Amino acid sequence: MAGTVIGEGLTIEGDISGDEEIVIHGNLRGRLTTTDAVTVSGTAVVGADITGASLSVAGQVTGDVTASERVDIQAGGKLVGDIKAARFTIADGASFKGNVDMEV
Amino acid sequence: MTEASVIGAGTVISGHVRGQGSLEILGRVEGDVSVTGNVAIGAAGRVRGNISAAELRISGHVQGDLRGTVAVLLESGARVVGDISAPRVGIAPGALARGHVQTDGEPAFAGARAPAAASRPVAPPARTAPAAAVSPTANKLEAKPVAFPTKVEAKAPPVPAKFEVKAPLPPPPKLAPPKPELRRPEPPRAAPAPSQPEFTPVRPLKPEPRRPPPPVVPVLSKGIKAKKKKSGD
Numbered sequence: 001m002a003g004t005v006i007g008e009g010l011t012i013e014g015d016i017s018g019d020e021e022i023v024i025h026g027n028l029r030g031r032l033t034t035t036d037a038v039t040v041s042g043t044a045v046v047g048a049d050i051t052g053a054s055l056s057v058a059g060q061v062t063g064d065v066t067a068s069e070r071v072d073i074q075a076g077g078k079l080v081g082d083i084k085a086a087r088f089t090i091a092d093g094a095s096f097k098g099n100v101d102m103e104v
Numbered sequence: 105m106t107e108a109s110v111i112g113a114g115t116v117i118s119g120h121v122r123g124q125g126s127l128e129i130l131g132r133v134e135g136d137v138s139v140t141g142n143v144a145i146g147a148a149g150r151v152r153g154n155i156s157a158a159e160l161r162i163s164g165h166v167q168g169d170l171r172g173t174v175a176v177l178l179e180s181g182a183r184v185v186g187d188i189s190a191p192r193v194g195i196a197p198g199a200l201a202r203g204h205v206q207t208d209g210e211p212a213f214a215g216a217r218a219p220a221a222a223s224r225p226v227a228p229p230a231r232t233a234p235a236a237a238v239s240p241t242a243n244k245l246e247a248k249p250v251a252f253p254t255k256v257e258a259k260a261p262p263v264p265a266k267f268e269v270k271a272p273l274p275p276p277p278k279l280a281p282p283k284p285e286l287r288r289p290e291p292p293r294a295a296p297a298p299s300q301p302e303f304t305p306v307r308p309l310k311p312e313p314r315r316p317p318p319p320v321v322p323v324l325s326k327g328i329k330a331k332k333k334k335s336g337d
Contacts (some may be wrong), residue, residue, distance in 0.1 A: 003110075003112030003113070003114055003115060004110055004111050004112035004114075004115040004131070005108070005109050005110045006109050007108055007109035007123075007125045007126075007127075008125070009123045009124035009125045010109045010121065010122070010123035010124070010125055010127065010139065011120075011121070011122050011123045012117060012119060012120070012121050013119045013120045013122075014117060014118050014119005014120060014121075014135055015116075015117070015118045015119055016115060016116070016117050016119075017115070017116045017117075017118075018112065018114045018115030018116055018131065019114040019115075020112045020113075020114040020115060021112075022112075022115065026109070026123060027123070030119050034115075
């Protein structure tokens, strides 16, 4: 079970930091920092810089992303922002706009 | 389906949390929380901010006001510093609360309880005049224990009470503005009163001897002091 779940219908304005997995179904505006995985579900709208071990995006994300392991944009996902990660995949049907830095 | 939200034990949120659905806080939140569903704060949960929800069940620590549209329940181990208001408020043994607690619907009873308010004199004086701690006992013993309730709550006597208070206010330099009226009529037992004046003169005396030396020092080291202050700032 994920350590932290931001449910659909919930809005957070501010910073989130921690050392556990974070799953977002709702809205987040601010900054997100964790040492574990971050999952942005299809219902989520995130306007935040994200730092984590890995990031999976099925919803909308606007902000720069730094991942120590990988970033995956699922089909239907939308990401606008710069990405810095060792591995980066964009599924067919996903949209992305930004710079990519994979030389970590 | 509104998925329940969880703020994990290892997560810190600094900012506002609001929206629909329920929320379980096992970690730390520094900011206001406002949701339409229930809020549960685990034993390790920490919140610094106001919380508004339907039902709040708290086992952790909260520094802020709690507003429940249904209920606020403090479980054992809870620690709340702030005001609590809800139709139902439950504080379990082992829970700690500091602040104003109000159960909605109480205002209706407040009018009926007004006459019975005399039974509450203990609380009001403590809040109104904490400094009174020294002399209130003496005053009560002497003559007019009723004076406190009348001042605070009774509506008929307030006028005379006010006048009395105003008059004594200027003379007493410091503590206990409400009691002076009692002291006037009963100067003999005003033992505490003289002790206070004694203190007052002591303070002015001290500054006088202190003042002379400072002018000497600054004259010698004005420049140095100024530099130190600037560097310190």
